[in-house]
Amino acid sequence: MTQHLPILAIITLFIGAFIVALIKEKNEVLRNTVVLIATFMSFIFTLMMYKPIIGEGNIITYWMGNWEPVQNWAIGIGLEVDQLSLFFGLFISLSIVLSALYSFKYIEKETGKDKYYVLFLMMSASVMGFIFTGDLFNMYVMIEIMTFASVALTAFRNNKPEAVEAGFKYIAIGSIGSSLILLATVIIYAQFHTLNLAQIAGELHNNYTITTLFALALMVVGYAVKVFAVPTHFVAPDAYMTAPSSISMLFSGIVNKAAVYGILRVLYVVYQSMNLPSVQFMLIFWGTVTMFIGVTMALAQHDFKRLLAFHSISQIGYVITGIGLATALGITGGLYHALNHTLFKGLLFLCAGAVYYATGTTDLDKLGGLAKRMPQTALIFIIGAFSISGIPPFNGFVSKWIIYQASYEAGYAPVTIIALIVSVMTLASFIKVAQSAFFGQLPKEFKNVEEVPLSMRVPMWIMAILCIVGGIFPSSFTKYLITPAANAVMNSAKYVEVMMGPEFASKFYNNLGNAPVIDYKLAGYWQPIAWLILFGILLLAFTLVALLGGFNPKHFSYSDEEDAKYDVFYSGESAEFSHVGGSDLFWGLKYQFRHYFDLMHKIHNGVVNDYALSVVLTAAVVLLYVFTFVR
């Protein structure tokens, strides 16, 4: 049974997609049930793998059609789920379930819902397939399905011209990325005559040739396009903005994460470039640039979802930096941040979706004061915003803190400094959203908006609670989820051994299967529970003091009536003249960096040719770098 779990987790989603395609528009309840069951089953199957894989430290392999390797030569497609795959699989399948739950109400008013769900399930299935596979070509196939499903979903609201445009951009850039990956796959196949990851890893061990380096560079750039790392990120804001929010959440939560997984798997397990300073430097530099440009671009946005999209880019920068550090601490931080990013960015996209559902717009200049009408969404948004800005005790803080420590310990002081500043700028742009969407003046046309329905709030609450839990119990999260995954990254010999058998692996590796013991030499301390207890005691003491005297509840006055006393003070003017639009905030910053922002404005010009060119240019630069420095 255990052996079949990976394929079951993938195939339920695919079967669900086909059933939904058969149901079409005929029966809505049945269709929704199928979607929910398919996603939920997939989640359960993934969860069931927790005990054998992370609990007992095994690796599950599965040969499709029982095509097992003959004479140490893999011919069939193999699935291999190690701790790293499972770590990604767990939160990816969770966010698929939540997104499906959210979709039911959210896209209720749209047309073509059957196609939405088919594509949704195809995308989810392909991501699950991507992370559970042990086959290089299968990885390409899955990422191709994923890209095309994403493109179609981006253009789902095809009555809007922006959506179609975004879809077009996505397909152009995405195809370039996919073809780079395909080319790399072909080269590797030509070199090794096999597509099995484990076998390639074994053959590649301490055996770089110019051909494999070429493939490495192409592969890295290909996945960087999928991850929207900086010079290839141009399509991301458009795609995230125009896709329905439940899909934007999946874009940042699973599509991006799949590509991160791809980079990790290819670089550290297949190529075993763990100890190559040149590769580390490339990733760290790339990640740092990504996080900085992402966040500064986010500061200048005035559309809720576009802003979130740039933050997605920026946070992925943290993940890449953490991974690139290649120390135990760095990989822990990177993986933890990948998990956290899925949680809080999904949460924020769902909040944006809730705002869109209630008001019909995500333009920050038009919104305002929604906290009065949608208190729960506002609270959830605040939780998400604090998590992403790294305010303790939410989860974003812990992972960022680990990344700071890791980067500074590894001697990359500028990276630490930039990461810290980026974190503050993240806070700044979310303050902007809070001010101009949820607080501030409520425009007249939104006087009657209502809180979103329960089925949309439940997924948001689940993620919000996970955000808090992840921040309060960081040590259990690292112990039960992230350390095993980080161990798996650092121990590629085990991966090869389990897949291909010990006699194959011992040809290449001297010592098999004994994982390097990860020693978290944390230089600092952070005990959120202790902090919370102190906070609680002080709150109690404060309340006692307050009750003893001083605070007279009679002196609190609050009223909803039209009374000048309860107007906001605007130098005596009546309240309706006072609204500060979202794009008016942060004047000082924008003024001081106007040259930088002008330059960025010019670069993000919306011409697909230029974007494609920048991808090609990136590929060229990376190729040059890899050929020059990687040995």
Added chain:
Amino acid sequence: MFEKLIQKGLEKSAWLYHLNTGSCNGCDIELVSVITPRYDAERFGFKIAGSPRHADIIVVSGPITSQSRDRLIRTLAQVPEPKVVVSLGSCPRSCNVFNGSYCVEGPLDKYAPIDVSIAGCPPKPEAIMAGLVRAVEILKEKRRAMK
């Protein structure tokens, strides 16, 4: 115990909000001179606050013009209790030389009860200080009535 402290606080720390409803600026300058080193009203805890929400004493200078009337009423309403309204100079009492102008709506007491009136055109800083000290006493009385 807290009540005593609050009374003491009101006595020693009254914050002013200065509202110009069309004054010629003479009184405003005199009010500013009260917080200069020479007179130093901060000795007694007087401080000019930025927002009516923070104020205890509202100092109104100038006749009420048609432009400033609504703004005056709204701003006065926004001051939390207990509050004291002080008229500074002759204009808020009698409109002074502006009386009869097309844009002057009338004296301050048409729109709000005046607690302390400081006379003069403009009043001397000493007179303003004396008036403010009187205002603080009224403030304390109002706080007692508020309980």
Added chain:
Amino acid sequence: MELLKRILYILFYPGLLYCFVGGLVLAGIDRKLLARMQKRVGPPIWQPFYDFFKLLGKETIVPRNAAKRAFLAAPVIGLISLITVSLFIPVFKFSPFSTYADLIVVIYLLTIPAVALIVGGSASGSPYAGVGISREMVAIISYELPMVISLLAIAKKVGLELNNGIMTFSLSQIVEYQAQNGPLFTKLSMIPAFIAMLLVIPCKVGSLPFDIAEAEIEICEGPLVEYSGAPLAIFKLNHAIKMLVMTSLFVTLFLSGSGTGILAVDAILQFILSIVVVFFSITILKAITARLRVEQTLRFYWTYPTALALLSLILVYFGL
């Protein structure tokens, strides 16, 4: 017994009572010194107490546009966070909860009061508050850069000597280093960082040349514009405590030493040093400067203090 001791710490000495009294006295001393520099008599040292209790006795108006809960909860959260941070800062060798949080955590916890101010102001729905929070945010971005670099320099410096070259963010290790080798500001490489941090404090506590967020003349005290009564009192208290916490942190980072070992003496010494720091970094600047504009603040912090802090970091890497 241990528990009782801890509760005493939380409620009295580095906790609630000390923050309340110490913060307000520090603010009073600051105002008195400022007045004396301007040749005024100035308010009594107890003036902040009078202000605080007066505000408690005032009516609290919640504007119609405000998000009520966030509006009322924000000051309390800010206050409690500040007091909690105060518990983590060692007083010479004495630190009640030193292994609960390190330097980076303390810096992040110190942003919570600023965020509380921002959220509270934002929740009030006032346009002045909107402008104020945007300025506050720019101020945070401004001072964060030099502050972070200075702290990294300290971490590296202490780590180089105590931890075999690996940096340390542990506050107790920093204190221990200073107990062995004398205060950090006597080290050549730390002098630029010392000056940079001295310049960071006024912006962090929002005092004059950098009080762009709460400019009462331009934007009616920005985020605080709609606050009245008890919540305003708590925000004013936060302001005073922030001054105390920041200066205590500064004393701990740069001016700490072996101390005397007697808690009461050390505490008084720490407080006196805090007054000295307030005098040099807040009061003098307040007396001699006028308010900067937003973008001038940003430019100032990202040039001179940042350059000083970087110099410090580079000197540390050279082993000075």
